[in-house]
Amino acid sequence: MLYSLEIKIDSLWIKVISNEEEIEKLSLLSENFFIEEGSPKKRRVPYWLRRLEGDLRNYFSGQRVDFGKYPLKIANYSVFSQKVWREVKKIPYGEVRSYKWIGKKLNTRGYRAIGRVLSLNPFPLLIPCHRVVKKNGSLGGFSQGEEIKKRLLEIEGVFCEGGIN
DNA sequence: GTGTACCATAATA
DNA sequence: TATTATGGTACAC
Numbered sequence: 001m002l003y004s005l006e007i008k009i010d011s012l013w014i015k016v017i018s019n020e021e022e023i024e025k026l027s028l029l030s031e032n033f034f035i036e037e038g039s040p041k042k043r044r045v046p047y048w049l050r051r052l053e054g055d056l057r058n059y060f061s062g063q064r065v066d067f068g069k070y071p072l073k074i075a076n077y078s079v080f081s082q083k084v085w086r087e088v089k090k091i092p093y094g095e096v097r098s099y100k101w102i103g104k105k106l107n108t109r110g111y112r113a114i115g116r117v118l119s120l121n122p123f124p125l126l127i128p129c130h131r132v133v134k135k136n137g138s139l140g141g142f143s144q145g146e147e148i149k150k151r152l153l154e155i156e157g158v159f160c161e162g163g164i165n
Numbered sequence: 166g167t168g169t170a171c172c173a174t175a176a177t178a
Numbered sequence: 179t180a181t182t183a184t185g186g187t188a189c190a191c
Contacts, residue, residue: 078173078174080172080173080174081173098187098188099186099187099188100187100188103171103187103188108171108172108173109170109171109172109187109188110171110172110173110187111171111172111187111188112171112172112173112184112185112186112187112188113171113172113173113174113185113187114172114173114186114187115185115186115187116172116173116174116184116185116186117173117174117186118186119185119186120174129186132186133186134186134187134188135187135188135189136188139186140186140187141185141186142186143186146186149186
């Protein structure tokens with residue numbers, strides 16, 4: 001049994017797919033890219049997933065929210081991907097790291113491979129790939145669109161001019 | 166700005 | 179199975 005939770009928060013659509021105990025996917029979409037019309041569908045979802053809706057709303061209203069407690073289904077992805085995502089999950093709210101920093105943790109210099117894996121992140125926000133930026137302080141890419149990445153970092157109060165570690 | 170080293174995946178042969 | 183193409187990078191010019 002799969003559950004789907006659809007939420008609209010100002011110009012953003014968020015769609016979460018879960019099974020009984022794990023989140024399987026989260027999509028983050030700008031309004032213009034959302035294909036279906038109308039308002040979010042109301043369905044019965046597991047209680048812990050309903051809590052996520054509240055957390056998401058709090059997050060976008062500027063509260064400090066830790067999404068780390070939600071169980072994510074990542075076991076079916078490659079070992080390398082899981083390592084990258086696990087490391088990224090540890091980055092605290094309001095802080096950023098560089099792609100190189102992740103590489104150091106994983107003992108690899110395949111920085112582009114890391115970016116590639118992050119671009120395939122099935123759980124934006126929950127795995128905070130928006131907190132991974134280029135070493136020179138510029139944002140780097142974001143699969144859901146650079147505007148969203150910028151906005152997420154602004155919400156968290158992050159400014160990284162001048163480069164980071 | 167350009168070139169090159171870097172490494173996981175997907176696409177292609 | 180082997181080869182190439184493609185990146186959400188980094189670093190030295």
